[in-house]
Amino acid sequence: MYHKQLKPFPKDFLWSASTSAYQVEGAWNEDGKGPSTQDVFTPPEGTTDFKVTCDHYHHMEEDVRLFAEMGLKAYRFSIAWSRVIPEGRGKVNEKGIAFYNRLIDELLKYNIEPIVTMFHFDLPLTLAKEGGWSKRSIIEDYKNYARVLFENFGDRVKYWLTINEQNMMILHGGLIGTATATGLKDIYQQNHHMLLAQAEAMILCHEMLPDAKIGPAPNISNVYPASNKAEDCLAAENWTSIRNWLYLDAAVKGIYNPTAWAYLKENNATPDIEPGDMDILKAAKPDFIAFNYYNSTTVAAADPEAELKTDKFDKKKVVSEPGVYQAVENPNFAKTPFGWEIDPVGFRITLRQLYDRYHLPLIVTENGIGLYEELDADGKVHDDLRIQFYEAHIWEMQKAITDGVEVFGYSPWSAIDLVSTHEGFRKRYGFIYVNRDEFDLLDMRRVPKDSFYWYQQLIRGNQIPERTVNR
Ligand code: BG6
Numbered sequence: 001m002y003h004k005q006l007k008p009f010p011k012d013f014l015w016s017a018s019t020s021a022y023q024v025e026g027a028w029n030e031d032g033k034g035p036s037t038q039d040v041f042t043p044p045e046g047t048t049d050f051k052v053t054c055d056h057y058h059h060m061e062e063d064v065r066l067f068a069e070m071g072l073k074a075y076r077f078s079i080a081w082s083r084v085i086p087e088g089r090g091k092v093n094e095k096g097i098a099f100y101n102r103l104i105d106e107l108l109k110y111n112i113e114p115i116v117t118m119f120h121f122d123l124p125l126t127l128a129k130e131g132g133w134s135k136r137s138i139i140e141d142y143k144n145y146a147r148v149l150f151e152n153f154g155d156r157v158k159y160w161l162t163i164n165e166q167n168m169m170i171l172h173g174g175l176i177g178t179a180t181a182t183g184l185k186d187i188y189q190q191n192h193h194m195l196l197a198q199a200e201a202m203i204l205c206h207e208m209l210p211d212a213k214i215g216p217a218p219n220i221s222n223v224y225p226a227s228n229k230a231e232d233c234l235a236a237e238n239w240t241s242i243r244n245w246l247y248l249d250a251a252v253k254g255i256y257n258p259t260a261w262a263y264l265k266e267n268n269a270t271p272d273i274e275p276g277d278m279d280i281l282k283a284a285k286p287d288f289i290a291f292n293y294y295n296s297t298t299v300a301a302a303d304p305e306a307e308l309k310t311d312k313f314d315k316k317k318v319v320s321e322p323g324v325y326q327a328v329e330n331p332n333f334a335k336t337p338f339g340w341e342i343d344p345v346g347f348r349i350t351l352r353q354l355y356d357r358y359h360l361p362l363i364v365t366e367n368g369i370g371l372y373e374e375l376d377a378d379g380k381v382h383d384d385l386r387i388q389f390y391e392a393h394i395w396e397m398q399k400a401i402t403d404g405v406e407v408f409g410y411s412p413w414s415a416i417d418l419v420s421t422h423e424g425f426r427k428r429y430g431f432i433y434v435n436r437d438e439f440d441l442l443d444m445r446r447v448p449k450d451s452f453y454w455y456q457q458l459i460r461g462n463q464i465p466e467r468t469v470n471r
Contacts, residue, residue: 007402008463014113014409015459016074017067017431018366020120020164022050023418025080027057031095034086036122037132041177047424047438054418054434055444060103062446063416066432068110070452071459075112076365076411077103078120078164081145088124089141097152104156114157115365115411117217118149118201120164121178121421132180133190142197146204154209161217161290161365162198166191167247168219176421184269192271195250199284206285213287216251217365220244220291222349224298226328231301238263239299239325245357248289252358254282263324288408289354292366295333296346302326338370338427344392351400351407361406367393368413370420370427373449381433381449387467390451394464416446431455
C-alpha cells in the first residue's frame with residue numbers, strides 16, 4: 001500500500017540499541033562469574049572466542065556515556081545467568097548483582113531505559129552438564145533465576161525479555177553454540193521446557209512487578225514462496241509455522257500451532273506434555289512481542305523422497321526437509337558481505353504479519369548488518385552501507401506504523417562492536433568501533449562510526465534524517 005504521507009514516529013518511541021552479555025562483557029571468569037556454555041564453545045578455526053570480546057565489563061561507564069551521547073532512549077542488554085547465579089541454581093553472586101546494578105543506575109542517570117533480556121544463549125555450564133533444557137527441573141531453575149532478577153532489578157527495570165531467539169536455539173543450536181540435544185524428540189522437549197520456563201517467568205513478573213512489561217523475543221522473518229505454484233506456497237506456510245508461529249502461538253495464545261504439531265508428530269518428535277502444562281502456557285500473557293529481524297526466507301516445495309540437506313558451509317544447519325520445505329536463494333535481494341539477503345520490505349511485511357496475528361504492541365529488538373571494517377586514514381569509520389541498511393529498514397518500519405501496526409521501539413544490533421555468534425570480531429555490527437582485531441586486543445579504543453552520528457541525528461529529530469539516498 002502506498003501512503004502519500006507517513007505517520008510520524010510516536011513521541012516516546014524507544015530508539016534503542018542492543019547487545020548480549022557473552023558477546024560484549026568479557027571478564028568471563030572474573031568476580032565470581034561461573035562458566036557458561038559459551039565459555040567452552042569452540043568457535044570455527046580462525047575465529048576468536050568470547051573471553052574478552054570488547055571488554056564492556058571493564059569499560060561500562062565509558063560505553064554508557066557514549067550511548068548517552070548517541071542519544072539512546074533505551075538500551076537492550078542481557079544478564080548473564082552464570083554471573084548472577086554461578087552454578088545456575090543456588091548461591092547468588094553479589095558481585096554479579098553489583099555489576100548489573102551499576103549498569104542499570106548508569107543508564108538511568110542518562111535517562112536511558114534499560115531493556116533486559118533474561119537469557120541470551122549462555123546457559124550456566126553446571127546446568128548444561130546436567131542435561132540443560134532437556135531436564136524438566138530447569139523450569140524451576142529458570143523461575144528462581146527470574147525471581148532473583150525481579151527482586152534485585154525490578155524496582156528500576158520496566159521491560160523484560162524472557163528468552164532470546166528460542167527458535168534459533170532449537171533450529172540452529174549447533175551453529176550458535178547452544179545445542180545439546182540428542183535428536184529431534186529431545187530438541188522439541190527442550191523447546192517445551194523453554195516455553196514453560198518462559199510462561200512461569202511471565203506469570204511471576206506480573207505477580208511481583210505489576211508495572212513491568214514482559215514478552216518473548218524470537219527471531220521472526222516472513223517466508224516467501226519461490227514461485228506462485230501452490231506447492232511452493234504450501235511449503236512457505238509449512239516453514240512459517242515451524243519457524244515462527246510454533247513459538248509465538250505458544251507464548252501468546254498458549255497453544256501448539258497445529259501445522260507445527262503435525263510436523264512434530266510426523267517426525268516422532270512431539271514433546272511429553274504433563275498434566276497442567278497447557279494451563280501454564282495459557283495463563284501466561286505477554287504484554288508485547290519483541291522480535292529480531294535480519295532477513296526474510298524463501299522456500300520451495302521439497303520432494304518427500306529427497307534427502308535432508310544441510311548448508312554448504314555449515315553442515316549443522318538444515319536447509320531442506322523432504323516433504324516440508326526447501327530453502328532457496330531469492331535473486332531479488334542484494335546480500336551483505338557475509339551473504340545475508342537484505343530485504344527491508346520483508347521487514348514491513350513481518351511487522352504487519354505479527355500485528356495482524358497477535359494484536360500486541362511490537363518492539364524490534366535486533367536488526368542490523370555485519371560488515372568488515374577498519375579505521376580509515378582519518379581515524380574514522382565511514383560505514384555508509386550500515387546507514388543505508390538502517391535507513392531502508394526504518395523507512396519500512398515507518399510505513400508499517402502508517403499501515404496501523406503498533407511499534408513502540410527499535411533496538412538495532414548492535415550498540416557497539418562485539419563478537420558475532422560464530423563469525424568472530426571481524427563481523428562488526430556496532431555504531432561504535434572497538435579497536436581490536438580478531439586475536440590482537442590492541443588498545444580497545446572506542447571510536448564512534450558515521451552511523452553513530454546518523455543515528456544521533458535521527459533520534460534527536462525523531463525522524464529519518466534527510467539524505468540524498470534514493471528511497
Ligand atoms: C541474533 C542473535 O541471532 O543475531 C545475536 O540474537 C547475533 O546474538 C545476531 O549476534 C547476529 O548474528 P551473527 O551470527 O552474525 O552474530
